[in-house]
Amino acid sequence: MKPVFEFRDVSFKYPNCEEKFALQDFNVSIPAGEKIAVVGRNGSGKSTFFLHCNGLYRPWSGEVRYRGQPLAYHRAALRQLRQQVGLIFQNPDEQLFNASVFQDIGFGPLNLGLSKEEAKRRVHHAAEACGIAYLLERPTHALSGGEKARVALAGVLAMQPEVLVADEPLNSLDPWAQLAIFDIFQRFYDEGKTILMATHNLSIVRYWATYVIVLEAGRAVFCGTPRELLTNRDVLDSTGLSRVWWKVDLDYPSEQKSRDEQ
Amino acid sequence: MDFIDSYAYSNHLRKVEPVFKAGLAGSILILCLLLNSPFVGLAAVLWMAGLAVWLASIPPKVFGGILLAEFGFFLLATGGIAVSITLTSPVAIHPWRLHIGPVWFSTAPQLLRQALLVISRVMGCVAAMNFLALTTPMTDLFRLAQQMRMPDTLIDLMTLMYRYIFVLFETMERMLKAQQGRLGYATFKSGITSAGLLATRLFLDAYRRSQQLQIALEARGYESGNLRLLTDSYGADYRLLWLGLAAVASLLLVWMMG
Numbered sequence: 001m002k003p004v005f006e007f008r009d010v011s012f013k014y015p016n017c018e019e020k021f022a023l024q025d026f027n028v029s030i031p032a033g034e035k036i037a038v039v040g041r042n043g044s045g046k047s048t049f050f051l052h053c054n055g056l057y058r059p060w061s062g063e064v065r066y067r068g069q070p071l072a073y074h075r076a077a078l079r080q081l082r083q084q085v086g087l088i089f090q091n092p093d094e095q096l097f098n099a100s101v102f103q104d105i106g107f108g109p110l111n112l113g114l115s116k117e118e119a120k121r122r123v124h125h126a127a128e129a130c131g132i133a134y135l136l137e138r139p140t141h142a143l144s145g146g147e148k149a150r151v152a153l154a155g156v157l158a159m160q161p162e163v164l165v166a167d168e169p170l171n172s173l174d175p176w177a178q179l180a181i182f183d184i185f186q187r188f189y190d191e192g193k194t195i196l197m198a199t200h201n202l203s204i205v206r207y208w209a210t211y212v213i214v215l216e217a218g219r220a221v222f223c224g225t226p227r228e229l230l231t232n233r234d235v236l237d238s239t240g241l242s243r244v245w246w247k248v249d250l251d252y253p254s255e256q257k258s259r260d261e262q
Numbered sequence: 263m264d265f266i267d268s269y270a271y272s273n274h275l276r277k278v279e280p281v282f283k284a285g286l287a288g289s290i291l292i293l294c295l296l297l298n299s300p301f302v303g304l305a306a307v308l309w310m311a312g313l314a315v316w317l318a319s320i321p322p323k324v325f326g327g328i329l330l331a332e333f334g335f336f337l338l339a340t341g342g343i344a345v346s347i348t349l350t351s352p353v354a355i356h357p358w359r360l361h362i363g364p365v366w367f368s369t370a371p372q373l374l375r376q377a378l379l380v381i382s383r384v385m386g387c388v389a390a391m392n393f394l395a396l397t398t399p400m401t402d403l404f405r406l407a408q409q410m411r412m413p414d415t416l417i418d419l420m421t422l423m424y425r426y427i428f429v430l431f432e433t434m435e436r437m438l439k440a441q442q443g444r445l446g447y448a449t450f451k452s453g454i455t456s457a458g459l460l461a462t463r464l465f466l467d468a469y470r471r472s473q474q475l476q477i478a479l480e481a482r483g484y485e486s487g488n489l490r491l492l493t494d495s496y497g498a499d500y501r502l503l504w505l506g507l508a509a510v511a512s513l514l515l516v517w518m519m520g
Contacts (some may be wrong), residue, residue: 075485089478099421
């Protein structure tokens with residue numbers, strides 16, 4: 001399988017935090033057409049990694065390749081890359097900049113240089129696919145969290161990307177809203193496209209993902225299938241994931257009783 | 263503010279081309295300012311209330327309530343025109359006078375007439391603006407401004423500000439609740455401190471959000487320059503056009519008769 005992204009010895013520091021590498025000698029090869037879970041504690045470099053995929057951050061050293069080609073950072077190349085790679089943020093309020101749902105979804109397509117008619121068609125199509133056609137007339141600030149998340153997703157899907165990169169998109173969504181997002185992701189995956197999703201959830205890694213990347217302190221410490229990760233005692237123990245994912249099983253191996261029952 | 267906004271998005275004139283609504287409100291406003299007869303303002307209020315209620319299905323209570331609140335406000339302001347308060351005996355042209363202790367209250371018919379003219383003029387203008395605010399969402403007004411060749415940068419700023427007012431307001435409410443939950447406003451002194459901290463945090467939060475916004479916009483293909491905004495097309499409403507022309511004609515008629 002040809003990789004969609006390759007990171008080769010990528011290092012990156014934030015300008016306001018010179019002493020620490022956000023990514024350090026980061027090497028990873030991301031297979032195309034998979035559902036990829038990206039696991040790692042806060043500050044391990046997940047968001048930095050994702051922002052590199054879209055060309056928003058440029059590595060200090062090393063290189064990023066998209067479909068075999070090193071990323072170019074001039075305007076035309078970035079426009080093409082950003083059409084191909086859609087980025088979804090943790091908090092939809094960060095992405096939704098317009099009080100009109102219709103205009104917000106139409107923003108990306110217009111930036112691609114599409115005609116107004118084509119952009120409108122894309123908006124309706126994306127809204128249909130995300131089940132939010134009934135929201136197009138509503139103002140953004142009157143939407144619930146789950147609705148905002150789906151509008152943000154529609155705004156990215158309207159650009160018809162090949163890869164979706166989602167930074168903990170399920171945070172602060174209730175399970176019903178999470179299901180709606182999963183349904184949209186699944187249809188995207190069924191078209192043969194690639195999804196990267198940051199998550200901390202064992203069930204998602206085990207049952208949703210087809211490939212897992214584990215980050216720690218700016219490095220990729222594991223790449224492989226969920227089965228390989230869950231049978232790799234060394235990685236699970238050294239990253240603390242065994243404790244995180246099975247804490248409840250380990251500490252409370254049997255059913256608990258209420259104080260009355262004891 | 264919130265409920266005016268929600269009517270703007272849900273009223274029956276929502277899908278009418280904003281230029282019709284703004285044109286009507288604008289011409290009524292200009293007529294109220296130009297024609298100096300107190301009946302013109304009254305007629306304008308009646309027309310605007312009628313159109314908002316019948317065509318846009320704004321509940322009469324809502325339109326009346328907003329108008330009443332504004333009326334109270336302007337009544338205070340025009341009181342100063344109608345009644346003059348002096349410490350010495352008022353001038354001879356003020357035939358109606360009343361003195362309580364050392365203070366003289368006095369007025370004259372022409373002053374009352376002038377106050378009536380001012381308040382009816384103001385109420386007519388305000389009713390026209392209320393009609394526009396209740397029937398047209400902000401985003402449509404921005405689009406109208408764009409069609410009227412307002413500079414794009416200004417429109418981009420308004421678009422972003424209008425959206426982020428609500429985000430900032432939500433953030434403020436959350437922070438305020440968190441502070442109240444930890445007794446931040448239990449005493450006057452702690453209240454002052456908490457309010458100061460809240461303002462600082464809000465400022466920092468707004469700054470952080472502006473940087474995130476830049477990233478989020480670029481991720482969707484924004485290149486420095488202007489925000490490209492997709493506009494929906496709305497229908498013309500000839501009922502509103504004819505009724506609007508009738509309103510304008512009737513204001514002129516009222517002026518000529520009065």
